[in-house]
Amino acid sequence: MNSLTLLWVFIGAGLATFLIRLSFIAVEGRVRLPAWFRTALQFVPAAMLSALIAPDLLMRGGELYVSPLNARLVAGLVAIVIAARTRSIGWTIVGGMAALLAMETLI
Structure with a gap:
C-alpha cells in the first residue's frame, strides 16, 4: 500500500468518525430520543x-x-x-x- 492510498484511508476514517459524532450533536434538541x-x-x-x-x-x-x-x-x-x-x-x-x-x- 503506497503512502497516498494510506493517506486517503486516514482521511476517510477521520471523516467517517467526525460525521458519526456530529450526527448526535447536530440532532440534540431537535429530535426527542426515547x-x-x-x-x-x-x-x-x-x-x-x-x-x-x-x-x-x-x-x-x-x-x-x-x-x-x-x-x-x-x-x-x-x-x-x-x-x-x-x-x-x-x-x-x-x-x-x-x-x-x-x-x-x-x-
Missing part, C-alpha cells in the same frame, strides 16, 4: 472500556487464559477492588500497576 435509548447511552462508555480491556486481561496467544498465574488478570481484579473501595482513579492506577509489577516479578 427514554430507553437515553438510558442505554449512559452505559456506552463503560461497555466500550470493558470491550477494550477484557481481551487483554483474559486472552494470551489467542486463547482464553483464566488462571491465578495470569498477572494481568490478577492486577485487573486488584484494580477493580481498589476502584470500588476508594473511588479514586489515581489509587486504582497505582494499585493495579503495583499488582502487575509484583505478579510479573514473582512469576
Whole structure:
C-alpha cells in the first residue's frame, strides 16, 4: 500500500468518525430520543472500556487464559477492588500497576 492510498484511508476514517459524532450533536434538541435509548447511552462508555480491556486481561496467544498465574488478570481484579473501595482513579492506577509489577516479578 503506497503512502497516498494510506493517506486517503486516514482521511476517510477521520471523516467517517467526525460525521458519526456530529450526527448526535447536530440532532440534540431537535429530535426527542426515547427514554430507553437515553438510558442505554449512559452505559456506552463503560461497555466500550470493558470491550477494550477484557481481551487483554483474559486472552494470551489467542486463547482464553483464566488462571491465578495470569498477572494481568490478577492486577485487573486488584484494580477493580481498589476502584470500588476508594473511588479514586489515581489509587486504582497505582494499585493495579503495583499488582502487575509484583505478579510479573514473582512469576
